[in-house]
Amino acid sequence: MGIRLRTKGTSYGVKLPENKLTQESPIEPIPLPQKVIIPLHQNIGAPCQALVKKGQKVLAGQKIGDSERFVNAPVHATISGEISAITTVINPPTGQPVAAFVITSDGADRWVELEPPEEPEALSVKEILGKIRGAGLVGLGGATIPTHVKLSPPEGKKIDTVILNGCECEPYITSDHRVMLEYGEKILSGLNIIRKVLSPHNIYIAIEDNKPDAIDHLEKLILAMGFKEDFKIVPLKSQYPMGAEKTLLNTLLGREVPIGGLPLDVGVVIHNISTTKAIHDAVFEGKPLVERVVTVTGAVKNPKNLLVRLGTPLRNLIDYCGGIDGKADEVILGGPMMGISQPDLDFPVTKGTGCVLVKESSPIRERDCISCGRCLKACPMHLMPTMLAKYAKAGRYDDCKKFYIDNCFECGTCAYVCPANIPIVQYTKIAKSELIKRAATR
Amino acid sequence: MYIVVLALMFPTIAGIYLFGYRTLLVMAVSIAVAVLTEYGVKKLRKRPFVMDGSAILTGLLLALTLPPTIPLWMVATGSVFSIAIVKEAFGGLGHNIFNPALGGRAFMMVSFPAEMTSWVLPRGFVTDAVTTATPLAEGFVWQLDRLELYKAMLLGNIGGSIGETSALLILIGGLLLIALRIIDWRIPLAYIATVALFTFALGQDAIFHVLAGGLMLGAFFMATDYVTSPITPKGRIIFGVGAGLLTVVIRLFGGLPEGVAFSILMMNAVTPLIDRHIKVKPYGLKKEG
Numbered sequence: 001m002g003i004r005l006r007t008k009g010t011s012y013g014v015k016l017p018e019n020k021l022t023q024e025s026p027i028e029p030i031p032l033p034q035k036v037i038i039p040l041h042q043n044i045g046a047p048c049q050a051l052v053k054k055g056q057k058v059l060a061g062q063k064i065g066d067s068e069r070f071v072n073a074p075v076h077a078t079i080s081g082e083i084s085a086i087t088t089v090i091n092p093p094t095g096q097p098v099a100a101f102v103i104t105s106d107g108a109d110r111w112v113e114l115e116p117p118e119e120p121e122a123l124s125v126k127e128i129l130g131k132i133r134g135a136g137l138v139g140l141g142g143a144t145i146p147t148h149v150k151l152s153p154p155e156g157k158k159i160d161t162v163i164l165n166g167c168e169c170e171p172y173i174t175s176d177h178r179v180m181l182e183y184g185e186k187i188l189s190g191l192n193i194i195r196k197v198l199s200p201h202n203i204y205i206a207i208e209d210n211k212p213d214a215i216d217h218l219e220k221l222i223l224a225m226g227f228k229e230d231f232k233i234v235p236l237k238s239q240y241p242m243g244a245e246k247t248l249l250n251t252l253l254g255r256e257v258p259i260g261g262l263p264l265d266v267g268v269v270i271h272n273i274s275t276t277k278a279i280h281d282a283v284f285e286g287k288p289l290v291e292r293v294v295t296v297t298g299a300v301k302n303p304k305n306l307l308v309r310l311g312t313p314l315r316n317l318i319d320y321c322g323g324i325d326g327k328a329d330e331v332i333l334g335g336p337m338m339g340i341s342q343p344d345l346d347f348p349v350t351k352g353t354g355c356v357l358v359k360e361s362s363p364i365r366e367r368d369c370i371s372c373g374r375c376l377k378a379c380p381m382h383l384m385p386t387m388l389a390k391y392a393k394a395g396r397y398d399d400c401k402k403f404y405i406d407n408c409f410e411c412g413t414c415a416y417v418c419p420a421n422i423p424i425v426q427y428t429k430i431a432k433s434e435l436i437k438r439a440a441t442r
Numbered sequence: 443m444y445i446v447v448l449a450l451m452f453p454t455i456a457g458i459y460l461f462g463y464r465t466l467l468v469m470a471v472s473i474a475v476a477v478l479t480e481y482g483v484k485k486l487r488k489r490p491f492v493m494d495g496s497a498i499l500t501g502l503l504l505a506l507t508l509p510p511t512i513p514l515w516m517v518a519t520g521s522v523f524s525i526a527i528v529k530e531a532f533g534g535l536g537h538n539i540f541n542p543a544l545g546g547r548a549f550m551m552v553s554f555p556a557e558m559t560s561w562v563l564p565r566g567f568v569t570d571a572v573t574t575a576t577p578l579a580e581g582f583v584w585q586l587d588r589l590e591l592y593k594a595m596l597l598g599n600i601g602g603s604i605g606e607t608s609a610l611l612i613l614i615g616g617l618l619l620i621a622l623r624i625i626d627w628r629i630p631l632a633y634i635a636t637v638a639l640f641t642f643a644l645g646q647d648a649i650f651h652v653l654a655g656g657l658m659l660g661a662f663f664m665a666t667d668y669v670t671s672p673i674t675p676k677g678r679i680i681f682g683v684g685a686g687l688l689t690v691v692i693r694l695f696g697g698l699p700e701g702v703a704f705s706i707l708m709m710n711a712v713t714p715l716i717d718r719h720i721k722v723k724p725y726g727l728k729k730e731g
Binding site: 246250256257258259261367368369370371372373376380381382383384386387403404407420 | 492533534535536537626668669671673674717721722723724725726727728
């Protein structure tokens with residue numbers, strides 16, 4: 001058996017126009033910004049406590065926020081300079097306002113002393129996890145789960161399979177694709193660290209077959225670096241939302257994560273390509289997470305893949321790419337399917353920002369459901385989306401629960417295939433937040 | 443919608459060929475009145491009128507289920523009822539409980555029973571009509587052998603509604619819609635298979651019952667209407683089986699010679715119930731117990 005397995009696919013989901021405008025564009029560092037904005041809460045866990053004060057000088061890579069809580073990742077200064085203000089921004093993962101440091105650059109880009117370990121191979125699991133947490137790593141695919149948490153399965157949960165997620169199934173986004181082509185060695189080294197921590201039986205690298213160059217490249221590297229059949233590459237049919245954890249592990253392994261559960265409940269841990277590269281940086285180079293690759297695409301003059309210091313305002317990225325092209329009026333963080341509209345261009349790039357998509361907003365011309373059933377066929381969670389939308393519209397949120405609304409991860413496939421243009425995801429989002437509100441008041 | 447209209451061209455052209463130019467007039471009146479009624483009702487309800495093809499489809503479907511000799515003013519009445527009462531009074535496309543074309547036909551059945559059950563033999567473009575009985579009616583006599591009868595029913599060379607007599611051409615249109623994934627194969631298959639098996643079990647001629655009356659048109663073009671049929675795969679099979687059982691019961695034990703229209707309408711009525719209780723098993727649902 002070779003290291004490349006047979007291509008797998010699923011009947012659920014939908015084939016989308018790819019619009020990968022930037023797949024041939026090498027990663028390009030953007031000039032350092034005059035100021036960065038660093039929110040103190042950039043993960044799905046607890047917010048950080050401030051470690052520095054206004055007026056204080058900081059170095060790039062210096063830890064400026066941390067917490068005692070386990071589910072948390074610290075934040076670092078990403079340029080050298082002075083803490084010039086403390087402001088408030090809206091944290092995309094939670095929608096809550098959080099405090100943020102504004103650092104004004106001194107232009108010198110002075111760094112803290114990085115402390116790469118002398119013998120990285122000899123580190124214990126505990127030391128590795130310490131370094132990963134210390135570097136502030138979170139899932140860079142957008143979920144922003146602290147990486148050390150995902151690498152610490154609870155007592156009694158045996159992880160037998162690790163999947164490296166290089167699907168990048170959303171249209172437009174190419175940041176993971178470029179990272180695979182340009183940082184392949186670091187990805188495999190990071191994956192080797194994950195193997196050491198979790199010691200799974202199987203390790204798969206899942207890549208959609210619209211990126212044959214990445215598949216070939218990683219296959220060659222696996223052989224060149226001597227990992228042989230320890231790491232197996234699984235090409236996947238390009239079909240949205242293949243890269244969603246639950247869809248991916250179902251396609252690969254035929255397992256289903258219980259409703260409300262996590263992949264680790266069925267013995268699987270899934271890490272994103274860029275996260276795995278950052279694991280290598282953290283463990284081998286002692287480098288904290290201060291930059292990431294962001295695809296800037298859509299209606300900008302020159303779409304690019306940029307290497308960006310976290311905290312850089314979105315405006316800088318768009319300007320660097322030649323500005324907005326035409327009459328586009330909407331900026332989306334993430335892809336066109338699951339991304340969130342961001343009206344404020346002074347908002348910073350955060351750990352979960354893989355893509356900045358500029359586009360023309362489209363008015364919704366919603367018509368009535370004709371019960372064609374296309375959304376049922378497409379839903380990767382095997383839900384009945386139109387029923388959820390109907391009940392949500394009528395305010396019957398308890399009925400939404402009977403149709404398993406909690407299983408929905410808002411991929412938007414249903415709304416995409418709907419011939420009546422019903423914004424089904426918006427309705428389910430409203431129903432979910434209403435259900436949360438109700439649960440809180442009870 | 444327009445693809446369904448296109449698929450209906452097979453039985454439509456067959457109807458014109460078999461029963462003559464007058465059928466064109468029936469269709470034109472039915473479609474024109476349907477579209478105008480929709481326009482008028484939308485204006486009255488102060489809702490936007492969208493030419494989505496659904497009124498054309500309803501008008502055409504209604505015409506195909508009518509006897510070739512039906513008076514035109516009756517066609518117009520049925521068409522108005524289909525759109526104004528069966529569809530728009532319930533809230534328009536997407537909210538109607540009953541298939542509009544079948545609702546209109548049912549209304550005409552009870553309002554004009556004599557005209558709705560007088561049939562002629564297909565004579566093509568000859569104008570003098572010879573009255574006959576449909577194969578399902580009591581007075582039907584067939585002189586030749588069984589095989590010739592099946593052939594006549596497949597090609598439509600037999601008394602019946604404008605678009606219902608040629609089982610073969612309806613089948614071609616229906617299979618086209620299945621191949622294009624416009625309609626789900628489950629409903630027609632479950633429906634026709636149930637009729638075949640049930641009539642066979644009762645010692646009847648199953649092939650005859652499958653080819654006779656409005657079953658083919660009903661199974662492929664009426665029962666598969668998205669709005670008035672269940673949304674889940676399992677629900678659609680239940681719908682097809684239910685309609686099949688009811689059709690046979692009406693045909694063999696009921697007072698009417700044909701039961702396709704009423705059986706589909708009855709299953710339309712239970713569709714909301716089916717959709718509420720027949721759910722798809724969601725991803726990750728733990729098995730109970």
